[in-house]
Amino acid sequence: MGYDPANPMADRITDIGPPHYSKFHPPVVAKNKGKWLWHEITQPGVLVHKAESGDECWTVRVGAARLISTELIYEMCDIADAHCDGFLRFTTRNNVEFMVDDKAKVQPLLDDLASRGNKFPVGGTGAGVTNIVHTQGWVHCHTPATDASGVVKAVMDELFDYFTSMKLPAQVRIALACCLNMCGAVHASDIAILGVHRKPPMIDHSRITGVCELPLAISACPLGAVKPAKATVDGKEIKTVKVNNERCMFCGNCYTMCPAMPLADPDGDGIAILVGGKVSNARSAPKFSKLVIPFLPNTPPRWPETVAAVKNILETYAGDAKKYERIGEWAERIGWEKFFEKCNIPFTIKSVDDYRLAYDTWRTTTQFKYTNAIK
Amino acid sequence: MPTIEHNGNSYNCDEDGFLLNGMDDMNDDWIDYVKGVEGIAELTDEHHKVIDALREYYKKNGIAPMVRILSKTTGFPLKRIYELFPSGPGKGACKMAGLPKPTGCV
Ligand code: HEM
Ligand code: HEM
Ligand code: SF4
Ligand code: SF4
Numbered sequence: 001m002g003y004d005p006a007n008p009m010a011d012r013i014t015d016i017g018p019p020h021y022s023k024f025h026p027p028v029v030a031k032n033k034g035k036w037l038w039h040e041i042t043q044p045g046v047l048v049h050k051a052e053s054g055d056e057c058w059t060v061r062v063g064a065a066r067l068i069s070t071e072l073i074y075e076m077c078d079i080a081d082a083h084c085d086g087f088l089r090f091t092t093r094n095n096v097e098f099m100v101d102d103k104a105k106v107q108p109l110l111d112d113l114a115s116r117g118n119k120f121p122v123g124g125t126g127a128g129v130t131n132i133v134h135t136q137g138w139v140h141c142h143t144p145a146t147d148a149s150g151v152v153k154a155v156m157d158e159l160f161d162y163f164t165s166m167k168l169p170a171q172v173r174i175a176l177a178c179c180l181n182m183c184g185a186v187h188a189s190d191i192a193i194l195g196v197h198r199k200p201p202m203i204d205h206s207r208i209t210g211v212c213e214l215p216l217a218i219s220a221c222p223l224g225a226v227k228p229a230k231a232t233v234d235g236k237e238i239k240t241v242k243v244n245n246e247r248c249m250f251c252g253n254c255y256t257m258c259p260a261m262p263l264a265d266p267d268g269d270g271i272a273i274l275v276g277g278k279v280s281n282a283r284s285a286p287k288f289s290k291l292v293i294p295f296l297p298n299t300p301p302r303w304p305e306t307v308a309a310v311k312n313i314l315e316t317y318a319g320d321a322k323k324y325e326r327i328g329e330w331a332e333r334i335g336w337e338k339f340f341e342k343c344n345i346p347f348t349i350k351s352v353d354d355y356r357l358a359y360d361t362w363r364t365t366t367q368f369k370y371t372n373a374i375k
Numbered sequence: 376m377p378t379i380e381h382n383g384n385s386y387n388c389d390e391d392g393f394l395l396n397g398m399d400d401m402n403d404d405w406i407d408y409v410k411g412v413e414g415i416a417e418l419t420d421e422h423h424k425v426i427d428a429l430r431e432y433y434k435k436n437g438i439a440p441m442v443r444i445l446s447k448t449t450g451f452p453l454k455r456i457y458e459l460f461p462s463g464p465g466k467g468a469c470k471m472a473g474l475p476k477p478t479g480c481v
Contacts, residue, residue, distance in 0.1 A: 211389075256478065
């Protein structure tokens with residue numbers, strides 16, 4: 001029966017979880033699961049996996065915008081129907097992978113993809129720049145300080161050549177989050193683009209009583225800048241909060257908890273760049289990314305300042321790092337003062353940690369290099 | 376600002392049907408109205424126990440209780456609270472009790 005709003009609990013199905021992934025394995029994957037011997041990247045965007053049985057699984061990886069229409073999904077299904085027995089998969093970085101069980105089927109698949117304009121760019125493998133893990137931005141969230149889809153498109157356009165090639169010292173993971181909730185991977189990516197505010201929240205005393213649980217707004221603040229207060233609204237004294245602007249560092253947590261404390265601002269808001277994070281344990285331990293550019297303006301629709309900053313860091317790294325070295329490993333080997341000098345990024349006080357455990361990030365040694373970064 | 380009319384009352388609400396002026400505007404007709412939209416057939420003593428617990432805690436502390444505290448004070452496990460309020464303690468019970476809409480990454 002169709003859903004009956006007068007009787008919402010009738011015929012209700014719940015707690016069934018996702019369908020088991022094994023239902024969607026291509027036959028060659030189902031057969032050889034757990035028995036793979038080796039793999040190889042034969043060209044940018046194309047991988048082959050060899051199984052103990054001698055079977056081969058050829059994978060073609062294509063970029064995707066993550067935010068996509070059902071029309072595009074149908075087109076992906078058509079491609080999968082035509083070449084892959086109706087099977088496909090999405091990666092953890094929101095690329096799409098088409099798999100075939102025979103080398104002879106690869107070229108027809110690549111030709112088909114190429115015939116569809118720029119919709120299905122092949123790449124994202126090996127030591128290149130793969131898809132950008134990103135967030136909602138102005139498309140759907142209420143707490144962003146910048147957009148997600150727009151900035152990502154502008155950056156990927158400029159770096160497109162690195163998506164379709166494998167000529168960097170190591171893979172470079174770029175991530176974007178539109179506020180410092182950091183949904184996704186900005187806290188641990190080679191290059192991270194992060195939306196930031198620069199102005200304290202405004203308090204709407206006329207709304208706050210009905211829409212806020214005041215103790216939550218107060219405890220949301222990492223710096224204790226929000227305090228209980230009283231205000232007069234329509235001649236009536238009400239309970240509200242006040243913000244010590246000298247203490248506020250514009251994180252926006254109080255707004256997440258309290259809708260009457262908005263802080264988004266077209267001139268104040270913009271983008272910070274962090275670099276040097278990684279998640280793998282290969283060679284060095286995982287690292288958090290670190291702030292190197294405190295502010296770039298929001299300049300839709302193409303964000304030229306942000307695009308230029310990302311490209312500059314990427315290409316300076318590409319020209320200087322050793323093989324297999326991630327951006328964070330490179331920066332730590334040459335010293336962060338050299339990172340700033342080589343990338344020609346002005347070092348500002350905003351990069352000096354001043355939050356609680358800050359002491360460990362300062363230099364407690366006489367070992368350093370003279371650079372032109374600090375004059 | 377959207378308003379909802381019910382049994383001759385007029386309530387200021389947000390787009391999710393939560394009272395914008397909070398508990399001051401809440402009365403028995405509001406409970407009757409939410410009962411309709413939340414798919415609750417008959418209001419029992421157990422429903423009232425949850426609503427009273429929420430209102431009492433909110434008046435005293437200025438926040439809605441955490442789910443574990445609501446279970447402890449009412450004696451109802453979470454499963455029972457969902458049986459009483461199919462939309463759950465936040466969207467169902469807090470709305471009926473006139474508490475502010477839950478915030479954060481919900
Ligand atoms: C203001 C707080 C937040 C809001 C409003 C918010 C909103 C959203 C929305 C609307 C989606 C899309 C859901 C969908 O596609 O159906 C989403 C996805 C997601 N969010 Fe959040 N979120 C918030 C905080 C967070 C935080 C703090 C994290 C993690 C630390 C997080 C992690 C994620 C992840 C991993 C996804 C899935 C992304 C994907 O698979 O494409 N979110 N969020
Ligand atoms: C100490 C804590 C954490 C560390 C060291 C860490 C590390 C990382 C790293 C290095 C990546 C990058 C992956 C890549 O380069 O491909 C990543 C991705 C990600 N992290 Fe975390 N993370 C931590 C906590 C969290 C938490 C608490 C959440 C969510 C609540 C989260 C959600 C994610 C998501 C959604 C991604 C994207 C994965 C993808 O590439 O699709 N992380 N994390
Ligand atoms: S990073 Fe912030 S603004 Fe962006 S989707 Fe997550 S919570 Fe919303
Ligand atoms: S924006 Fe952040 S630092 Fe500023 S008052 Fe709100 S919670 Fe505190």
